[in-house]
Amino acid sequence: MGERRGHRHREDSTLNAYALAGLVVLNLLLLASGTGLLWLLRGFDTWLELGRLAGLAYVLGVVTVGSLWTLLLIAGIPFSLWIVLVVPVAVTVGSALIARRRGRSPPRGGSVGAGNSLIVTAVGISATGLLLEGLFRMSRLSGLYWWDAWSFWIPKAKAIYLFGNLDVEFFTTLPGSSYPPLVPVLDAGAFHLIGSADVVTLHLQYWLFGVGFVWALAGILAERVPAWILWPFVLLLLVAPRIGRRFHITEADLLLDYLFVLAALLVAYWILDRARWRLVVATVLLSGMVLTKREGMLLAAVLLLAALLASARQWRSAWPALGVSAGVVVAVAAPWRIWYVVHGVAGEGPTSGGLDPTANTERLWPSFRLAFDVLLSSDYWSVIIPVALGALVLAAFARAYVLAVFFGTLVALVTLGGGWITWVIPELEITQELGANPIVRFMGSAALLCAAASPLLLAAAWSAVTAREGVDAT
Amino acid sequence: MQRLSWWLAWPTGLIRVGVVFLVSVAALAVVVRYPAVLREVGRQATSNSSLSYSDREIAGGNGLVVDQTALYAARALIPEDETYHVAVGSGYEGGTDSTVRFVDSYYRYFLMPRRPAEDAPWLICYGCDLEQYGSHSEVVWESGEDIAIARIRR
Numbered sequence: 001m002g003e004r005r006g007h008r009h010r011e012d013s014t015l016n017a018y019a020l021a022g023l024v025v026l027n028l029l030l031l032a033s034g035t036g037l038l039w040l041l042r043g044f045d046t047w048l049e050l051g052r053l054a055g056l057a058y059v060l061g062v063v064t065v066g067s068l069w070t071l072l073l074i075a076g077i078p079f080s081l082w083i084v085l086v087v088p089v090a091v092t093v094g095s096a097l098i099a100r101r102r103g104r105s106p107p108r109g110g111s112v113g114a115g116n117s118l119i120v121t122a123v124g125i126s127a128t129g130l131l132l133e134g135l136f137r138m139s140r141l142s143g144l145y146w147w148d149a150w151s152f153w154i155p156k157a158k159a160i161y162l163f164g165n166l167d168v169e170f171f172t173t174l175p176g177s178s179y180p181p182l183v184p185v186l187d188a189g190a191f192h193l194i195g196s197a198d199v200v201t202l203h204l205q206y207w208l209f210g211v212g213f214v215w216a217l218a219g220i221l222a223e224r225v226p227a228w229i230l231w232p233f234v235l236l237l238l239v240a241p242r243i244g245r246r247f248h249i250t251e252a253d254l255l256l257d258y259l260f261v262l263a264a265l266l267v268a269y270w271i272l273d274r275a276r277w278r279l280v281v282a283t284v285l286l287s288g289m290v291l292t293k294r295e296g297m298l299l300a301a302v303l304l305l306a307a308l309l310a311s312a313r314q315w316r317s318a319w320p321a322l323g324v325s326a327g328v329v330v331a332v333a334a335p336w337r338i339w340y341v342v343h344g345v346a347g348e349g350p351t352s353g354g355l356d357p358t359a360n361t362e363r364l365w366p367s368f369r370l371a372f373d374v375l376l377s378s379d380y381w382s383v384i385i386p387v388a389l390g391a392l393v394l395a396a397f398a399r400a401y402v403l404a405v406f407f408g409t410l411v412a413l414v415t416l417g418g419g420w421i422t423w424v425i426p427e428l429e430i431t432q433e434l435g436a437n438p439i440v441r442f443m444g445s446a447a448l449l450c451a452a453a454s455p456l457l458l459a460a461a462w463s464a465v466t467a468r469e470g471v472d473a474t
Numbered sequence: 475m476q477r478l479s480w481w482l483a484w485p486t487g488l489i490r491v492g493v494v495f496l497v498s499v500a501a502l503a504v505v506v507r508y509p510a511v512l513r514e515v516g517r518q519a520t521s522n523s524s525l526s527y528s529d530r531e532i533a534g535g536n537g538l539v540v541d542q543t544a545l546y547a548a549r550a551l552i553p554e555d556e557t558y559h560v561a562v563g564s565g566y567e568g569g570t571d572s573t574v575r576f577v578d579s580y581y582r583y584f585l586m587p588r589r590p591a592e593d594a595p596w597l598i599c600y601g602c603d604l605e606q607y608g609s610h611s612e613v614v615w616e617s618g619e620d621i622a623i624a625r626i627r628r
Contacts, residue, residue, distance in 0.1 A: 127508070130512070131508070131511065131512065131515070134511075134512055134515035134516055134519065135515055137515070137516070137519035138515050138518045138519040138522065140519070140522075140523075141519075141522040141523045141525070141530060142522050142530075143522070143525065143529070143530040143531065143532070143533025143534070144533045144534055145533045145534040146534065147534065149534070150533075150534050150535070150579075150580065150583045151576075151579050151583065154583060155582060155583045155586060158583075158586045158587075159586065162586060162587040163587065169589060170589075174582075175579075197586075199531075200530060200531070228497065229493070229497050232497055232500040232501040232504055233500055235504040235508065236500045236503055236504050238511075239503070239504055239507040239508055239511045244511065245511070245514070245515065382503050382507065383499055383500065383503045386499075387496050387499055387500055390492065390495075390496045391496055393492075394489055394492045394493060394496070397485065397489055397492075398489050454496070454500070458493045458496060458497060461489050461492070461493055462489075462490065462493050464489075465485075465486035465489045465490060468486060469486055
């Protein structure tokens, strides 16, 4: 009996090791894809720079490969292990070959520098790493508890994994049938490498998305934000009640928020320095957003609107580029929308009212009030929102107008968007109750944006006054 | 160390003080919350690892399905290429309100690739009246919770 139990234990351990190894292989392929693309788009001067941007490379790989898988699936190509492996390998090899042909050279050494900044960075990375390790242990053996996850996100993923296609019966009858399929496709890709539809191990995939996001965020911000301003905010978003501890949840909300926030940062940087690679990567992330959730359309639209406003002074050069970006996003969004219309699934738009100001007027004020209440709730977001509002004021006061206008407009539009969703969908109750209204989940995008924008705004204010003093002194 | 005037100059000093203040607020919030979050995450990890295999696998379904063995029996008895139907009798007294409303959704998730169908040859029955199927039904599994799995010949 004891011998049999020991044999069973060894068998379970082998299966576990196989599942984890599969997940590691998949994520290394995604990282390699994104790294190849970033090398092609911008190159890496040093290994240190590559390390700093590895998080962004990973997220870019996830979105690029995931979007290609999704579009191939919609086009009717069977989703097999073969496709799961070939796409990231093709992206990696293809982008590396083109990069070499364009004369990109491999990264060289690089120095980590010294001084207080290095100490703060080391402390920040250690504290972040410790928290992420705790989240890993929490994710490793988590069950699937979340209603949306087991009622439609995972069934869709299982359908793709088991049947190899967008099974019409499941995809047209499950709740949320018009939701775009990027997340179920990524889950199905993970199932192929895990070796079964193991929903417990799948939580680690979502934890990895979270780690990739935190790494990408810190890597992007570190370019313009000193370490003493950066790390408190990275840690703040991890300890906020409704952000860090949700990293393992197998739903699309946080992934959408990650893509939105990283795209917003890249667009903000692009407005400031016009490095073309930033807008290209942001466009890929925006395209991923519209394949992730229907709210992705709204968030992508308000992001581009805020970018138009913040770049108005250079509209001749900026607006055409933003127009091209919008065109690409629409083109990527179209196939899924065509698929579900062809298969008779009801659309993603509001069930009544839309932009008609005379419809549901009794819901107008309560809906927007609800969105503001959620945004300002410290129970959800700790001190993120008041600090971000203070950072916006300081940045404007220091004349860092572009960033202040961009992020101020974006937070305002997202909040109005949250109110609009409640207003135009009468089936939603005016409540923060999660099962009756998605407003808390939607406003997570505004909160995460605030956490990411605050250090950038504060650093801009700090350097603006230093630069002004330099000018005054001369 | 900067001179006091560097912090008090108008308006640059005020902006610097504001930046330092807001970074301090964020850092303080982290200092206050970090240990509690770390403890909570550790507690949750311990709680997850102490679950039985079935509690972890069924997770969100534990409050719906009443009896875990019914799920495993359905998975063992119904071939992967056959269809099933979940019926909840109006007088079923087990479970919660959610059982009546959502148990079929949970079976759909759990039993894939098996497909649900109204005229399925397999019936998963929560307190429903099997006599309406007469001699066409054969109960192949049942539990003390008034749950049965029947094969229906149509």
